[in-house]
Amino acid sequence: MPLLLRFALALCPTEFRREYGEQIAADVRQRRLSLIAASWDVLIQGMLLRCDAFGGYITYAVRSLGRSPLYAVVVVVTIATAIAANVAVVSTLEGVLFKPLPYPNAQRIVAVANGSYDGYFSYLNGRDTATMTSSFEQFGLRADDGTMLTLPSGSVNLHASLVDLGYLRVLGLTPELGRNFDAQDLRSRSAIISDRVWRRYFGASTAVVGRRVLFDGHPYTIVGVAPAPFHDIEYRSRNTDVWFCVRLGAPYVTNRGWSSYRAWALLKPGIPVATAQADVTRALETLRARYPSHFVQWKPPSLRNAHDEVVGSVASMLYSIYGAVLVLLIIACANVTNMALARVAARERELTLRTALGATRLDLVVQLGTEGALLFAVGATAGFACGAIALQLFSPYVSAILPRWDAVHVDIVTVLYVALTLLAALIVATLIPVAASRTELAAALKGTGNSSSAGRAVTFRSLLVSVEIALALTVVLAAALIVRSFVTLTHAPLGFSAEHVYVVEGPTLLPSRYKNPESAQQVDHALQNAMGSIPGVHTTSCAATAPFVPPWTTSFNLVAQERQRVVAVNLVCDGYFALLHVPLLAGRSFGPQDSLRAPAVVLVNRAFAMQYGGSVTNVLGRRIVPGIAHGDGQPPPRTVVGVVGDMRDDLATPPVPTVYAPQSQFAFSAIDAYVIGTSGADAGLADAVMRAYHNVDPFFAPPAVTPLSSNIDASAAGARLAASLFLAFSAIALILALAGIYSVTAYSVTQRTREFGIRKAVGATSAAVLGIVVQRALRQAAIGIALGLVLSAFAVRFLAAVLYQTSPFDVVAISSAVAILLACTLLAAALPAYAAMRIEPAQTLHYE
Amino acid sequence: MARQDPSSALPLGASAFHILLAIADGERNGAAIAVDVEDETQGGIRLMPGALYRYLKQMLADGWIAETASSDDARCKYYRLTAWGRSIAQAEARRLESVVRRARERRLLGAGA
Numbered sequence: 014m015p016l017l018l019r020f021a022l023a024l025c026p027t028e029f030r031r032e033y034g035e036q037i038a039a040d041v042r043q044r045r046l047s048l049i050a051a052s053w054d055v056l057i058q059g060m061l062l063r064c065d066a067f068g069g070y071i072t073y074a075v076r077s078l079g080r081s082p083l084y085a086v087v088v089v090v091t092i093a094t095a096i097a098a099n100v101a102v103v104s105t106l107e108g109v110l111f112k113p114l115p116y117p118n119a120q121r122i123v124a125v126a127n128g129s130y131d132g133y134f135s136y137l138n139g140r141d142t143a144t145m146t147s148s149f150e151q152f153g154l155r156a157d158d159g160t161m162l163t164l165p166s167g168s169v170n171l172h173a174s175l176v177d178l179g180y181l182r183v184l185g186l187t188p189e190l191g192r193n194f195d196a197q198d199l200r201s202r203s204a205i206i207s208d209r210v211w212r213r214y215f216g217a218s219t220a221v222v223g224r225r226v227l228f229d230g231h232p233y234t235i236v237g238v239a240p241a242p243f244h245d246i247e248y249r250s251r252n253t254d255v256w257f258c259v260r261l262g263a264p265y266v267t268n269r270g271w272s273s274y275r276a277w278a279l280l281k282p283g284i285p286v287a288t289a290q291a292d293v294t295r296a297l298e299t300l301r302a303r304y305p306s307h308f309v310q311w312k313p314p315s316l317r318n319a320h321d322e323v324v325g326s327v328a329s330m331l332y333s334i335y336g337a338v339l340v341l342l343i344i345a346c347a348n349v350t351n352m353a354l355a356r357v358a359a360r361e362r363e364l365t366l367r368t369a370l371g372a373t374r375l376d377l378v379v380q381l382g383t384e385g386a387l388l389f390a391v392g393a394t395a396g397f398a399c400g401a402i403a404l405q406l407f408s409p410y411v412s413a414i415l416p417r418w419d420a421v422h423v424d425i426v427t428v429l430y431v432a433l434t435l436l437a438a439l440i441v442a443t444l445i446p447v448a449a450s451r452t453e454l455a456a457a458l459k460g461t462g463n464s465s466s467a468g469r470a471v472t473f474r475s476l477l478v479s480v481e482i483a484l485a486l487t488v489v490l491a492a493a494l495i496v497r498s499f500v501t502l503t504h505a506p507l508g509f510s511a512e513h514v515y516v517v518e519g520p521t522l523l524p525s526r527y528k529n530p531e532s533a534q535q536v537d538h539a540l541q542n543a544m545g546s547i548p549g550v551h552t553t554s555c556a557a558t559a560p561f562v563p564p565w566t567t568s569f570n571l572v573a574q575e576r577q578r579v580v581a582v583n584l585v586c587d588g589y590f591a592l593l594h595v596p597l598l599a600g601r602s603f604g605p606q607d608s609l610r611a612p613a614v615v616l617v618n619r620a621f622a623m624q625y626g627g628s629v630t631n632v633l634g635r636r637i638v639p640g641i642a643h644g645d646g647q648p649p650p651r652t653v654v655g656v657v658g659d660m661r662d663d664l665a666t667p668p669v670p671t672v673y674a675p676q677s678q679f680a681f682s683a684i685d686a687y688v689i690g691t692s693g694a695d696a697g698l699a700d701a702v703m704r705a706y707h708n709v710d711p712f713f714a715p716p717a718v719t720p721l722s723s724n725i726d727a728s729a730a731g732a733r734l735a736a737s738l739f740l741a742f743s744a745i746a747l748i749l750a751l752a753g754i755y756s757v758t759a760y761s762v763t764q765r766t767r768e769f770g771i772r773k774a775v776g777a778t779s780a781a782v783l784g785i786v787v788q789r790a791l792r793q794a795a796i797g798i799a800l801g802l803v804l805s806a807f808a809v810r811f812l813a814a815v816l817y818q819t820s821p822f823d824v825v826a827i828s829s830a831v832a833i834l835l836a837c838t839l840l841a842a843a844l845p846a847y848a849a850m851r852i853e854p855a856q857t858l859h860y861e
Numbered sequence: 862m863a864r865q866d867p868s869s870a871l872p873l874g875a876s877a878f879h880i881l882l883a884i885a886d887g888e889r890n891g892a893a894i895a896v897d898v899e900d901e902t903q904g905g906i907r908l909m910p911g912a913l914y915r916y917l918k919q920m921l922a923d924g925w926i927a928e929t930a931s932s933d934d935a936r937c938k939y940y941r942l943t944a945w946g947r948s949i950a951q952a953e954a955r956r957l958e959s960v961v962r963r964a965r966e967r968r969l970l971g972a973g974a
Binding site: 021029032033036037039040041043044046050051054055056057058059061062 | 891892895896909910911912913914915918937938
């Protein structure tokens with residue numbers, strides 16, 4: 014028979030080939046048909062026949078799987094779990110890291126960081142930079158602001174942004190009503206409101222444009238309404254309700270030291286970031302030469318793609334989590350392969366019978382493949398659904414942690430990508446090993462389940478298990494490191510006690526009602542008194558910046574030293590440190606003697622004392638000049654009268670040198686937060702505080718009242734989520750590895766029943782048999798662990814970026830991960846080992 | 862299989878109908894069927910062996926045709942119509958007849974054509 018025709022026939026179903034192969038070859042000869050055309054026709058007809066037959070395969074597969082429900086369910090659950098995890102994580106990755114920011118020209122937006130003041134610009138430095146550079150199409154400045162909107166129905170606190178003319182053009186805002194800011198707004202009070210505010214407080218009226226409303230008691234003109242999906246580019250400001258245009262002549266514009274603006278710019282098309290960076294550096298160096306006192310602790314400015322700026326902080330963590338779920342998918346596939354091989358071995362008799370009845374190897378492979386494909390299809394479908402549901406369930410929790418959560422959806426790209434990954438993982442975990450060994454499958458398919466090929470097959474399967482153990486170890490080790498890092502992070506000494514402490518947002522004072530600075534201070538006292546008399550509240554105090562919020566920084570110099578440095582600064586009221594249980598390390602705290610006319614004093618924290626005095630007591634009595642404006646004129650020198658303990662304002666950053674000035678020595682009130690200590694029964698506190706505010710001034714907006722501890726918890730939320738996810742992943746990885754070890758050990762015990770029986774008959778003790786089984790399992794584990802450690806050495810490098818004060822080669826984490834896997838191996842081998850021990854020599858003779 | 866109404870299998874594909882026609886007046890083997898179909902249709906339907914035997918296999922399975930015992934060579938099979946296959950072929954022929962009649966009524970075909 015011609016080779017071409019024989020090849021085409023080989024791909025036809027066996028039955029058809031046997032029945033008609035010879036006949037077809039004879040006809041081709043007899044009818045003098047073209048061999049190529051005839052062969053092609055046979056090929057196509059063969060495929061059609063296979064498609065016809067496939068329905069039969071599926072029916073058979075369903076029936077066959079129906080006979081082993083446990084196997085089917087375990088495979089489906091394994092695949093579904095791995096797929097669900099992958100879908101959820103890949104969707105997150107795609108939405109957060111790969112979708113462009115929701116602005117026109119998002120690719121050209123960059124964050125420009127100043128070389129001083131943590132990257133913040135003052136208005137004048139920002140404007141000068143904009144005019145002195147040529148790389149940008151637009152250059153914008155934005156500062157955080159809070160505001161109070163007063164309506165006839167009452168007042169409400171809103172999130173606000175203070176922006177220059179460039180900022181909203183950088184973001185490409187197209188108002189849904191009205192217009193963007195323009196030059197005339199620099200000389201009046203103008204605002205653009207968000208869609209939410211427009212609907213909620215202005216009834217979505219189109220007449221809102223041009224209307225004058227009271228923000229902070231000042232009449233503002235609403236010039237535009239931003240469309241619903243528009244939000245500020247910085248993620249923590251995504252809920253901005255109002256944008257105010259800067260007003261020429263205001264102190265936040267005229268003061269070159271007022272560095273509270275972040276700069277965002279739109280690169281001209283074709284200008285690379287590096288060029289623009291050089292441009293900005295040149296401009297700022299010029300400004301620095303002109304105004305040295307406004308560029309303290311200078312380092313080169315930096316430009317960063319806006320996308321990286323927004324999501325950069327979570328990229329490493331997301332990639333680590335993705336790595337973990339990818340490993341999970343490979344383990345899952347390896348496990349399924351393992352189970353499938355065990356099942357093929359168990360069905361040896363059935364497969365032999367079918368071979369005898371005329372099925373070829375190809376038929377059996379197609380049959381087994383159909384069963385596998387069916388399980389995978391069901392598992393993957395369930396996994397995709399579960400992944401989408403998991404995203405929904407996690408949503409309220411994660412949206413507070415991850416930037417750009419609103420861009421996270423399960424879409425066709427995700428599904429395709431995950432399906433491809435599954436296919437690749439399947440090839441890695443199944444086809445390559447099977448092709449490489451072909452022992453077990455081949456042996457079973459040939460129907461010659463002789464012991465030597467079965468033995469080789471077990472060796473191959475135990476290798477597969479070793480790989481599973483290795484991969485599980487990487488996940489467990491990563492989890493151990495991340496949990497350890499989380500524990501270190503959350504057990505870092507805060508330096509203060511947050512127990513039963515609440516932070517109350519300070520009020521906005523309407524200028525019409527509080528004309529002079531003294532009246533503001535009277536409000537502070539009145540509010541403290543009102544809140545102090547709430548039942549359950551024992552102490553109240555106040556500060557310009559609440560605890561656990563990054564404080565303002567300012568420049569200062571030690572008297573008699575010219576050099577200026579940057580220091581954090583906070584204005585606090587009496588009893589602030591006592592309320593928070595911050596220890597006084599040296600000198601005295603603030604007291605009634607520190608009045609407006611008394612000598613100006615400050616307290617410093619330990620970090621300040623150590624940095625500038627070398628010891629806690631050395632700085633006492635030294636005079637410093639912090640750049641805290643003091644009404645008019647130069648800030649006065651202040652004497653250090655005491656040293657207090659360090660307070661953290663962020664879990665991950667060590668305390669920075671900080672200066673505390675007493676509010677009582679200032680003519681104006683800078684108070685922005687009250688802290689209240691309660692005795693523990695806090696139900697109804699928020700309502701009571703609201704009433705206290707209302708009693709002091711009915712025009713005050715209801716303030717936010719938050720437990721200080723929840724602010725601290727919130728800052729650890731990302732680390733906590735990562736730790737919980739990794740714990741869950743490692744638990745799944747362990748369960749899968751456990752199942753793998755169990756199935757291989759159990760199978761090998763069954764295979765060796767006779768051998769163990771003979772061993773026992775010739776005098777081996779039960780303990781010796783136990784030893785053989787356990788030793789075998791431990792050998793698999795040892796190979797797996799060794800392999801896993803090598804793998805981990807590469808994998809943990811990627812983790813280093815997300816670990817807090819934890820070495821990626823942490824001995825405790827490594828040894829506990831190894832110990833956990835060894836324990837799991839023993840656990841999984843225990844049952845089969847026990848079965849092996851109980852083998853009766855007499856029984857085994859019956860068995861074969 | 863529902864064998865009550867042969868028209869449930871209609872309309873037949875051209876190849877299937879011609880195969881049935883080829884063995885309507887007596888048994889034939891595969892190659893003879895293919896040659897007959899090709900001649901009858903003036904080369905319009907050229908059955909390649911793969912397709913031919915797939916049809917024959919399916920028709921055997923559905924009981925339209927049967928292998929005859931008369932074949933001297935076991936490898937060269939002869940096929941004949943079963944009663945059921947004959948009724949299907951007749952139904953198809955009647956269907957085509959009515960199609961032709963309608964074509965005549967609408968003057969697509971000449972009365973004598």
